[in-house]
Amino acid sequence: xxxxxxxxxxxxxxxxxxxxxxxxxxxxxxxxxxxxxxxxxxxxxxxxxxxxxxxxxxxxxxxxxxxxxxxxxxxxxxxxxxxxxxxxxxxxxxxxxxxxxxxxxxxxxxxxxxxxxxxxxxxxxxxxxxxxxxxxxxxxxxxxxxxxxxxxxxxxxxxxxxxxxxxxxxxxxxxxxxxxxxxxxxxxxxxxxxxxxxxxxxxxxxxxxxxxxxxxxxxxxxxxxxxxxxxxxxxxxxxxxxxxxxxxxxxxxxxxxxxxxxxxxxxxxxxxxxxxxxxxxxxxxxxxxxxxxxxxxxxxxxxxxxxxxxxxx
Amino acid sequence: xxxxxxxxxxxxxxxxxxxxxxxxxxxxxxxxxxxxxxxxxxxxxxxxxxxxxxxxxxxxxxxxxxxxxxxxxxxxxxxxxxxxxxxxxxxxxxxxxxxxxxxxxxxxxxxxxxxxxxxxxxxxxxxxxxxxxxxxxxxxxxxxxxxxxxxxxxxxxxxxxxxxxxxxxxxxxxxxxxxxxxxxxxxxxxxxxxxxxxxxxxxxxxxxxxxxxxxxxxxxxxxxxxxxxxxxxxxxxxxxxxxxxxxxxxxxxxxxxxxxxxxxxxxxxxxxxxxxxxxxxxxxxxxxxxxxxxxxxxxxxxxxxxxxxxxxxxxxxxxxxxxxxxxxxxxxxxxxxxxxxxxxxxxxxxxxxxxxxxxxxxxxxxxxxxxxxxxxxxxxxxxxxxxxxxxxxxxxxxxxxxxxxxxxxxxxxxxxxxxxxxxxxxxxxxxxxxxxxxxxxxxxxxxxxxxxxxxxxxxxxxxxxxxxxxxxxxxxx
Numbered sequence: 089x090x091x092x093x094x095x096x097x098x099x100x101x102x103x104x105x106x107x108x109x110x111x112x113x114x115x116x117x118x119x120x121x122x123x124x125x126x127x128x129x130x131x132x133x134x135x136x137x138x139x140x141x142x143x144x145x146x147x148x149x150x151x152x153x154x155x156x157x158x159x160x161x162x163x164x165x166x167x168x169x170x171x172x173x174x175x176x177x178x179x180x181x182x183x184x185x186x187x188x189x190x191x192x193x194x195x196x197x198x199x200x201x202x203x204x205x206x207x208x209x210x211x212x213x214x215x216x217x218x219x220x221x222x223x224x225x226x227x228x229x230x231x232x233x234x235x236x237x238x239x240x241x242x243x244x245x246x247x248x249x250x251x252x253x254x255x256x257x258x259x260x261x262x263x264x265x266x267x268x269x270x271x272x273x274x275x276x277x278x279x280x281x282x283x284x285x286x287x288x289x290x291x292x293x294x295x296x297x298x299x300x301x302x303x304x305x306x307x308x309x310x311x312x313x314x315x316x317x318x319x320x321x322x323x324x325x326x327x328x329x330x331x332x333x334x335x336x337x338x339x340x341x342x343x344x345x346x347x348x349x350x351x352x353x354x355x356x357x358x359x360x361x362x363x364x365x366x367x368x369x370x371x372x373x374x375x376x377x378x379x380x381x382x383x384x385x386x387x388x389x390x391x392x393x394x395x396x397x398x399x400x401x
Numbered sequence: 402x403x404x405x406x407x408x409x410x411x412x413x414x415x416x417x418x419x420x421x422x423x424x425x426x427x428x429x430x431x432x433x434x435x436x437x438x439x440x441x442x443x444x445x446x447x448x449x450x451x452x453x454x455x456x457x458x459x460x461x462x463x464x465x466x467x468x469x470x471x472x473x474x475x476x477x478x479x480x481x482x483x484x485x486x487x488x489x490x491x492x493x494x495x496x497x498x499x500x501x502x503x504x505x506x507x508x509x510x511x512x513x514x515x516x517x518x519x520x521x522x523x524x525x526x527x528x529x530x531x532x533x534x535x536x537x538x539x540x541x542x543x544x545x546x547x548x549x550x551x552x553x554x555x556x557x558x559x560x561x562x563x564x565x566x567x568x569x570x571x572x573x574x575x576x577x578x579x580x581x582x583x584x585x586x587x588x589x590x591x592x593x594x595x596x597x598x599x600x601x602x603x604x605x606x607x608x609x610x611x612x613x614x615x616x617x618x619x620x621x622x623x624x625x626x627x628x629x630x631x632x633x634x635x636x637x638x639x640x641x642x643x644x645x646x647x648x649x650x651x652x653x654x655x656x657x658x659x660x661x662x663x664x665x666x667x668x669x670x671x672x673x674x675x676x677x678x679x680x681x682x683x684x685x686x687x688x689x690x691x692x693x694x695x696x697x698x699x700x701x702x703x704x705x706x707x708x709x710x711x712x713x714x715x716x717x718x719x720x721x722x723x724x725x726x727x728x729x730x731x732x733x734x735x736x737x738x739x740x741x742x743x744x745x746x747x748x749x750x751x752x753x754x755x756x757x758x759x760x761x762x763x764x765x766x767x768x769x770x771x772x773x774x775x776x777x778x779x780x781x782x783x784x785x786x787x788x789x790x791x792x793x794x795x796x797x798x799x800x801x802x803x804x805x806x807x808x809x810x811x812x813x814x815x816x817x818x819x820x821x822x823x824x825x826x827x828x829x830x831x832x833x834x835x836x837x838x839x840x841x842x843x844x845x846x847x848x849x850x851x852x853x854x855x856x857x858x859x860x861x862x863x864x865x866x867x868x869x870x871x872x873x874x875x876x877x878x
Contacts, residue, residue, distance in 0.1 A: 346831020
């Protein structure tokens with residue numbers, strides 16, 4: 089056996105690491121060509137005047153300094169911040185409350201869970217079109233409902249209250265968009281429901297024995313136990329709100345409605361890159377956006393140390 | 402999975418073989434470039450923005466060209482956001498042979514040398530193509546010449562002295578009104594307003610209010626809302642001085658124009674008008690405000706008749722040059738917005754000679770007129786044919802032609818900074834309409850910001866090309 093083995097010439101085997109690399113090479117090539125290289129190039133372009141049609145001209149930090157004087161840049165920072173500050177906390181509270189309700193034993197639970205989740209699978213464009221009509225100042229369902237409430241009030245008081253021009257008035261654009269953001273909280277609700285299922289029932293039983301009421305049980309048992317999931321959803325929310333684009337773009341057009349009230353960071357970045365032909369400035373905005381998201385995420389983690397409770401494994 | 406429930410592992414050789422087979426299958430049976438070009442022809446790709454009825458009209462011109470000879474085959478691709486896609490394809494060094502832009506896109510494409518100056522191509526191939534056209538039975542000695550076009554149309558083919566594209570269709574905007582509404586309130590439908598004060602008077606009589614709501618607006622600046630920047634022109638203003646590369650948004654004429662715009666929400670209630678307008682349907686629908694009787698008059702283009710023919714064929718419409726301030730009224734030199742679609746040949750396109758041959762073909766009078774008729778637009782040609790005038794679907798085509806030829810026809814300001822400049826108006830028109838600020842203050846802000854955009858463009862151009870940059874033509878736009 090050993091003699092015959094010695095006489096057969098075995099094919100040369102590649103080392104394991106080379107074979108492994110060969111198998112992951114499609115991903116590596118994709119990563120380098122479509123992620124690492126563009127990210128690196130965008131950093132370079134952010135320090136140039138670059139129109140895409142002409143070679144870039146090195147300008148150092150000019151694009152970054154220009155942002156300080158760019159009124160629209162500060163406008164989109166303001167809009168995005170306000171949107172994030174209002175939509176994320178309210179969305180979080182709302183989705184936790186709905187998750188708690190969906191975690192209780194009620195009739196038609198499956199229907200309610202589906203009703204909360206189904207909107208998240210509706211394509212954004214279709215949802216935006218539907219909401220445009222809901223928000224319509226003249227014919228919209230929302231104002232129709234408001235009118236039925238306001239009509240008797242007006243009749244009694246002799247006033248002339250009417251539903252707002254949601255998307256046509258600078259003052260109402262942001263509330264409309266925030267209201268619409270709750271349309272897609274189903275995804276967070278599903279995650280919260282899963283987290284609630286994971287809370288040990290012995291903790292509730294112990295709390296009950298100690299005489300803790302329903303609110304107390306939620307506050308002292310449920311909230312700490314699902315706090316890592318809340319943290320996760322808040323961070324995802326921060327990232328998503330700083331990248332909001334499609335819905336306001338569809339509902340309000342390229343300039344974000346009257347007085348740019350619904351003009352967000354990513355919309356301005358896109359406009360700078362393509363319609364305005366200032367790819368260098370757009371790249372610098374993208375890097376600032378990354379820094380903002382990283383900073384906010386880092387701050388959230390730091391603050392979360394006080395509020396988030398991690399169970400021992 | 403094997404019968405004992407374990408996953409069967411695939412060998413490396415098997416995996417590589419499967420990958421190779423997939424690759425070969427893709428290469429052999431994968432997607433092919435669309436098109437049915439006959440063998441032996443040079444295929445040229447033409448990107449255009451038109452679909453539907455307008456796209457079909459262009460396809461007929463292409464079919465005529467493809468039939469007229471056996472060397473070149475034009476392939477038509479309709480796409481949205483064509484300026485951005487053209488920009489990316491040219492930047493990626495893979496441009497189509499022809500691209501249909503707008504005249505206001507020309508400054509960016511010309512200044513960055515992204516399109517081939519047509520005079521270069523004409524010098525190289527024009528004579529030869531012209532002889533070929535004559536041999537094929539088309540006009541004798543046909544060339545793209547100044548004398549064929551109206552002066553404004555010829556002007557917007559150029560930017561800073563460079564001929565960047567030809568006009569394949571153009572449009573002039575005018576005052577469109579509902580003649581039956583005029584009759585209903587005792588106005589003469591054959592006597593549309595000529596001056597702004599007449600328009601205000603007509604608008605007031607045509608407006609119907611009921612229960613604190615607007616039932617019908619006599620005239621609404623924000624319908625269809627495509628040209629938020631032009632109201633100062635009807636008072637003698639302009640937005641840009643090309644000679645000095647200066648933004649002039651805050652000129653007294655423009656301020657007057659926007660104070661006039663603000664007089665409407667002031668009179669009828671800003672929020673009331675915004676709510677009223679939110680109930681309008683889209684432009685290309687039966688619920689469009691003019692067709693639905695929501696507004697009695699609007700600023701619009703001649704192509705509106707295609708929508709009328711489609712959704713309300715019997716609609717009794719009238720059209721006239723848009724009213725202007727009394728002191729600048731001159732019936733022989735009407736004022737109106739001139740827009741055009743520009744057919745360009747990108748720099749670095751694979752087949753410049755063939756592309757120029759097709760471009761010249763589109764400029765044959767019969768093709769320009771056929772396209773203009775199908776699009777319901779006026780002609781950029783200086784001398785329209787009788788057949789064109791007879792067959793045109795818009796009964797006011799003579800008025801539109803006159804606007805196109807008028808020395809006071811104005812295009813969008815021809816500066817590379819225009820997209821940003823225009824976005825300022827689009828963002829601020831709501832501020833003015835809601836009466837949140839005075840027109841003069843808003844325009845001063847717009848002018849300040851626009852000048853900054855223009856300065857960046859100028860600085861960038863000088864830094865990049867220095868004295869080699871094309872000369873300005875010194876016109877106010």
